[in-house]
Amino acid sequence: MSDDGGPDHGDRTRELGERLRAVRARISSAAAAAGRTEPGLIVVTKYFPASDVRILAGLGVTDVGENRDQEAAAKAAELEDLDLAWHFIGQLQTNKARSVVRYAHSVHSVDRLPLITALGKAVRGERERRDAAGLGAREDLHCFLQFTLDAGADPTEAPAGRGGALPIDATALAEACAATEGLRLAGVMAVAPLGADPAEAFERLLRISAEIRAVAPAASAVSAGMSGDLEEAIAAGATHLRIGSDVLGPRPAVR
Template identity: 65%
Template sequence: MSAATAGGAGPARRGELAARLDAVRARIAAAARAAGRADEPELIVVTKFFPASDVRLLAELGVRRVGENRDQEAAAKAAELADLGLEWDFIGQLQTNKAKSVVRYAGAVHSIDRPQLVAALDKAVARENERRGAEGIPPRPRLKCLVQVDLRRAAAPGAADSPAARGGAAPADVPALAAAIAAAGNLELSGLMAVAPLGEDPADAFARLMVVARELRREHPDAAMVSAGMSQDLEAAVAAGATHLRVGSDVLGPRPPLG
């Protein structure tokens, strides 16, 4: 069964999603209380490999922001669900040749890890707005951009180009990337994103991320978004101070088999 047909949109699936979503929201609320936070991070539900019918059900349940990491899948879902007014976050590694497609639907890209991608996205937004202008469509807003930080302890400048990297710029590279985004006329520097390294205590990793975030805000006060935490480590991310959480499997269930 493929992602296009898995799940279904019947009452049983809606009930399953509602129960899972309520459980995740309860975890977030409990984590915020435990951390002494007066606020709660915003939930981005990661819907990769799940059908558009699931996303529609999630929208009925109050989800307004969804994350995808493959352009072809995301573009198709965004087109099919355009009537819902959702905000689409692109969270996966992005090739520069996909920039033109991504800016047609994404409100934010979380995975900025190299200067070439900054330039490609800035140019793509400009061309998209030219297209919209020619068709009498209002321009899109500036694209929200987050620098993805490689939290591996061994990450060094240029880490995004390392064969072993899971994605992300070394902390030392963040200021230059942030400055490039801030200087781009069609982009908005929104903050940072990171994934806790495999085999490491996520609390320690997210604590290092918050150090980078504080340094970023000294130069760019409005870049306050910190996208961190997934199903397995959202409590650690909330405790560290994340503003946005990317949760997939705990809301949608096991990933459907592809085929």
């Protein structure tokens, strides 16, 4: 506790600082070993309080990830004084698109055509709202197409899975996203399947990325890698890492 009876964030600041330095050291070491440029770090702050995000911002973090709209919207509103890019990484219902585009810089979980349509419509609506209110312009929403990697060596044979489109739908999704006003096709995203070799999984993602770039050459971003497999993701060419527990520690109890 602080002298005035309020919470003392000194210990938490030191803890987050140490954890963040350790993760950044892992990233630097992995990038050097692979001969690659260091990818961007997105700190996944889901279930952690806005006070932690504020501490992280003070430690130089600029990109944060959330996977529940209600939680993300509240944090973004509370921390609007900070220069942060909010990345929505969870499964997204189409009826939440309007809310998400009010604060999100990017969505990493675009996995179906109706969601692409809903996000484009939401961005255009948000632009109209901001224009009428005399607010700043809403930039294009950066969209990562999420794919399931629950498959064998041939990504065209991937079964439908939770949290990701079929790789065989890559071209159609890319064409739709690239053609939708208000959206910017950034690249691809995936989570390595549990129990699978992450290196092999991320190699499949790179093959999907090549298909996306055939449609939109600038869509070269690859969102891959979490606390347990960031080295494999960097070796495969990830441009964005989504790290939660190794920076923030054990997840707090969810009420």
